Amino acid sequence: MIPLRYVVRRVAVAAALIVALTFLTFLIYEAIPTQPGRILLGNNQHPTHAEVALANHALGVDRPLVTQYADWLWHAVRGDFGIQWLAASYDYQGHVKGPSVASALWPATVVSLGVVAGGVLVLLALVVPLAAVCAARPGSRFDKLTAGLLLVGISTHPLVIGILLQSFAANKLHWLPNSGYCSISYSNLYFCSGAGAWVEHLVLPWITFAIFFAALYVRVLRVSLIETLDEPFVSTARAKGASETRVLFRHALRNALRPILTMTGMEIGTAVSILVYIEVVFALPGLGRLSLGALNGSQGYDRPVIAGCVFVIAVAVFGANLVVDLLYPLIDPRVAASGRAPRRFAPRGASA
Amino acid sequence: MTPAYRLTLRRLRRDRLAVGSGVLVAVLLLLVYAGPGVLARVLGHGPNDPLPYAVDDNLRPVGPWTRVPATSNTIPGVAYDKFPHGTKTTLLVLGGDGPLGRDELLRLLVGGRVSLEVAVGAAAIAIAIGLFAGAVAGYFGGWLDGVISRFADLVMAFPLLLLLVLVGSTVAPQFIDVTLGFLQPGVAALIVTIGVFTWFYPARIVRGEIAALKEREFVESARMIGASEWRILFRHLLPHVVPVLLAYSAFLIATNVLLEAGVTFLGVGVRLPTASWGNLLATAWGTARTPSPFNSSQTTVWLTVFPSLMIFLTAVSWTLLGESLRRALEPRR
Numbered sequence: 186m187i188p189l190r191y192v193v194r195r196v197a198v199a200a201a202l203i204v205a206l207t208f209l210t211f212l213i214y215e216a217i218p219t220q221p222g223r224i225l226l227g228n229n230q231h232p233t234h235a236e237v238a239l240a241n242h243a244l245g246v247d248r249p250l251v252t253q254y255a256d257w258l259w260h261a262v263r264g265d266f267g268i269q270w271l272a273a274s275y276d277y278q279g280h281v282k283g284p285s286v287a288s289a290l291w292p293a294t295v296v297s298l299g300v301v302a303g304g305v306l307v308l309l310a311l312v313v314p315l316a317a318v319c320a321a322r323p324g325s326r327f328d329k330l331t332a333g334l335l336l337v338g339i340s341t342h343p344l345v346i347g348i349l350l351q352s353f354a355a356n357k358l359h360w361l362p363n364s365g366y367c368s369i370s371y372s373n374l375y376f377c378s379g380a381g382a383w384v385e386h387l388v389l390p391w392i393t394f395a396i397f398f399a400a401l402y403v404r405v406l407r408v409s410l411i412e413t414l415d416e417p418f419v420s421t422a423r424a425k426g427a428s429e430t431r432v433l434f435r436h437a438l439r440n441a442l443r444p445i446l447t448m449t450g451m452e453i454g455t456a457v458s459i460l461v462y463i464e465v466v467f468a469l470p471g472l473g474r475l476s477l478g479a480l481n482g483s484q485g486y487d488r489p490v491i492a493g494c495v496f497v498i499a500v501a502v503f504g505a506n507l508v509v510d511l512l513y514p515l516i517d518p519r520v521a522a523s524g525r526a527p528r529r530f531a532p533r534g535a536s537a
Numbered sequence: 538m539t540p541a542y543r544l545t546l547r548r549l550r551r552d553r554l555a556v557g558s559g560v561l562v563a564v565l566l567l568l569v570y571a572g573p574g575v576l577a578r579v580l581g582h583g584p585n586d587p588l589p590y591a592v593d594d595n596l597r598p599v600g601p602w603t604r605v606p607a608t609s610n611t612i613p614g615v616a617y618d619k620f621p622h623g624t625k626t627t628l629l630v631l632g633g634d635g636p637l638g639r640d641e642l643l644r645l646l647v648g649g650r651v652s653l654e655v656a657v658g659a660a661a662i663a664i665a666i667g668l669f670a671g672a673v674a675g676y677f678g679g680w681l682d683g684v685i686s687r688f689a690d691l692v693m694a695f696p697l698l699l700l701l702v703l704v705g706s707t708v709a710p711q712f713i714d715v716t717l718g719f720l721q722p723g724v725a726a727l728i729v730t731i732g733v734f735t736w737f738y739p740a741r742i743v744r745g746e747i748a749a750l751k752e753r754e755f756v757e758s759a760r761m762i763g764a765s766e767w768r769i770l771f772r773h774l775l776p777h778v779v780p781v782l783l784a785y786s787a788f789l790i791a792t793n794v795l796l797e798a799g800v801t802f803l804g805v806g807v808r809l810p811t812a813s814w815g816n817l818l819a820t821a822w823g824t825a826r827t828p829s830p831f832n833s834s835q836t837t838v839w840l841t842v843f844p845s846l847m848i849f850l851t852a853v854s855w856t857l858l859g860e861s862l863r864r865a866l867e868p869r870r
Contacts, residue, residue, distance in 0.1 A: 342795050342849075343799075348841050356836070462698075477702065
């Protein structure tokens, strides 16, 4: 059962942290010498001070910072996150009009989620068998070879993995498209769409994601499995006549998952960083590319979009952390998610 | 030298991995700092000399080990008119670096200086801030610990790369001309940006160690003979965290090399014309802001492979060095 008070408390803390992070974004924006009004005056090469002041007023950036932040927060609560500055213009009455941030934010979120979801599946398919074989015979030639390969994987830049995959599998051998994104739902409005095209364009990003994280996770799962295989209940299972495969997958694996869960909680931020690299290399219109575009600065910084991206990413990070903490008692009943955060890396003897 | 450190040194000397990675680190440093000067003399052209014959009609650079006519050089002391056009050739060991036809090898070595300076400088800043913040939080505890730890948790949960891009593209460009007299433009700003966002990890380590150590008897005895809090902290406690931090700084340098390449690739780190491994990686591909579309008649895979290899070698050698340092300094863990 999920303890409700615990969840409510965690959500409240997360909400406060998200407010703090987005306010930090606004504070950083204050530190840049920039005139957001100039974005509105795009085709006016030499605007007068009065015109810039008027444009700043139309965007509302002449108000105090706290007021501007409260205004953005109100828009966030309403769900549109304000207007995209880089796409905004004056209408006939001199008001500012333009597409809302939400209209760019949610499609980008869907793209990023697709990359992460598929990447995690490929990662699991890679990590579990590798770790299982390595843990079954620690110190064997296969184990040593894998350890060497993992060192290579961990020291290779995710960008390099992506670029090399792209230049060989796509540019040289033409197995897969080298970049771009296709919507998963079929529509004849786009150049390409549908599940097949979606998968085709995302296979290389998924593999990049998986290769980068495989190094980290195989190490952790291998050590955890070796430890678990030493425990008495495994000997009992073996004594009852269970096959080695059954012992590994039915008895040991589930108990060895706890450090993996801890890693997942700690590495969600890293996953988003990797996502930025992947989206850049494979030209996927996801959250990372959206925030990079808003931070480009050649035309001006798009603060509502930046704050929107920070908001969504922060929600994802804190949300995933909460889910991870709630999963502990499910995979390991010895850990109880009571009113306080479950102990990570609790000593085995103490909790058993 | 105290006996403990002599013991550590002996352990390091016996560890083949430690010796190997140490040698690799030293060789890379030597290559990067002494290599360009020597090689420029030997080859007869400098890292910034464009060689028009090092690219073909499509501006695709020549491959490794190619001789091209020596048409320009800027090496002081070597007269330019000793090489009339087309009569003397010069060797490009790793080929050309892109449409401008400069020497890829020399650019790699010169760029390595920038990458390593960023990595080491940022690690030094992170360790310095982390040591102080972690020590204060761990020793004094209370609200100070609360503030520092919660702040660290908040920033560590958020993707580091996005924070770097956020600050690197908005605040850092204002400090692009800060060179401190010996750095390339933009490097100091990147060093500070990376350092300011990576001190949380060492701070957490130091905090944990200090919080555990301050309950020990020797602290009590020091306090009993009248040592001040700061004296206990700096003279009695901090020397204990030096080994851990020493090993950690090697890991930090390895990750910072990767981070520099990534941030520069995204278009917010070291800016052209300054070479760095991130910039060299981006010559073939373009940066995130100005991607060059794939063109099979222009691209050579070498321009991706060589910088990748340098980044990889540096990361591996520093990681292994950190690993063996950690083992040698605290063999029981």
